[in-house]
Amino acid sequence: MANGRVAVIGSFNTDIVLRLPRLPALGETLAAASLHRFAGGKGSNQAIAAARAGATVTMIASLGADADGDAALALWADEGVAARAARHPALPTGTAVILLEGGDNRIILAPGANAALSAADAAPPPCDVVLAQLEVPAEAVAAAFAAGGARRVLNAAPADPVAARRLLPLTDLLLVNEGEAQALAPEAGEDPAALARALAARVGEGAVVTVGAGGAVLALRDGALLHVPAPEVEVRDTTGAGDAFAGAFCAALAAGASHGDALRLGVAAGSLACTTLGAVPSLPRRAAIAALAQEGLLT
Numbered sequence: 001m002a003n004g005r006v007a008v009i010g011s012f013n014t015d016i017v018l019r020l021p022r023l024p025a026l027g028e029t030l031a032a033a034s035l036h037r038f039a040g041g042k043g044s045n046q047a048i049a050a051a052r053a054g055a056t057v058t059m060i061a062s063l064g065a066d067a068d069g070d071a072a073l074a075l076w077a078d079e080g081v082a083a084r085a086a087r088h089p090a091l092p093t094g095t096a097v098i099l100l101e102g103g104d105n106r107i108i109l110a111p112g113a114n115a116a117l118s119a120a121d122a123a124p125p126p127c128d129v130v131l132a133q134l135e136v137p138a139e140a141v142a143a144a145f146a147a148g149g150a151r152r153v154l155n156a157a158p159a160d161p162v163a164a165r166r167l168l169p170l171t172d173l174l175l176v177n178e179g180e181a182q183a184l185a186p187e188a189g190e191d192p193a194a195l196a197r198a199l200a201a202r203v204g205e206g207a208v209v210t211v212g213a214g215g216a217v218l219a220l221r222d223g224a225l226l227h228v229p230a231p232e233v234e235v236r237d238t239t240g241a242g243d244a245f246a247g248a249f250c251a252a253l254a255a256g257a258s259h260g261d262a263l264r265l266g267v268a269a270g271s272l273a274c275t276t277l278g279a280v281p282s283l284p285r286r287a288a289i290a291a292l293a294q295e296g297l298l299t
């Protein structure tokens with residue numbers, strides 16, 4: 001299958017990852033078991049995930065004029081991701097503090113320059129898929145989606161029902177986890193299939209709800225429902241798993257894959273990403289994704 005072209009409108013963050021024995025109580029000082037710095041940010045993670053999954057990728061972002069911003073540009077160059085990045089001398093590059101307790105994470109975000117991504121900077125190059133998240137302003141995403149000519153995929157994360165509702169009418173495919181889905185469609189209850197169906201009715205093509213160890217469900221507007229269970233893996237850190245899913249899913253769609261195949265590849269990529277510490281280090285490559293996806297069952 002030929003490489004597809006994916007443009008990602010999104011964030012870059014430096015992730016400061018603290019592994020904790022437990023969460024601190026109010027007023028308590030607690031020693032972390034370890035400290036790591038990784039490149040992160042949902043947009044950058046998804047751009048790298050799509051490139052590692054085989055797509056030709058352009059990343060559109062907003063960075064501080066600082067060392068972390070320089071590191072982002074160097075990373076994208078290393079990963080073969082073309083970059084269009086505005087630099088903002090008065091703003092720091094985005095930073096995320098990630099608290100790990102067991103395999104689960106809690107994230108505190110300082111958006112910095114991500115919040116300054118403008119509609120004027122967000123015009124995508126010619127591509128097959130435009131992929132965006134909600135760590136940059138909705139105006140920028142709306143402008144990129146309005147450009148036309150590509151399939152528009154919105155990963156409505158982190159949960160922001162106001163921004164997501166504004167963007168849904170411009171979106172072809174919506175990607176959300178269970179919590180984000182419930183925030184957008186509380187009337188649909190907790191069943192992932194019901195949530196996916198309710199959300200599919202609000203976009204052009206369909207909606208995916210990812211359910212962690214339960215895999216993912218895709219509902220299409222024509223009524224079709226696909227479920228791909230997740231393979232069992234040893235979970236070290238779930239940070240970036242949703243990004244691995246989104247990148248691999250969009251790389252597959254951009255290359256002309258069916259919804260079912262894109263879903264299987266996305267679930268395999270998300271599962272692999274749980275096995276390694278850190279977002280970027282955990283994003284899998286095409287061969288590993290394809291090998292694990294072979295084992296997936298489409299039901």
Ligand code: RIB
Binds near residue numbers: 013041109
């Ligand atoms: O999806 C994971 C990402 O969310 C992390 O890399 C962190 O930067 C936050 O944006």
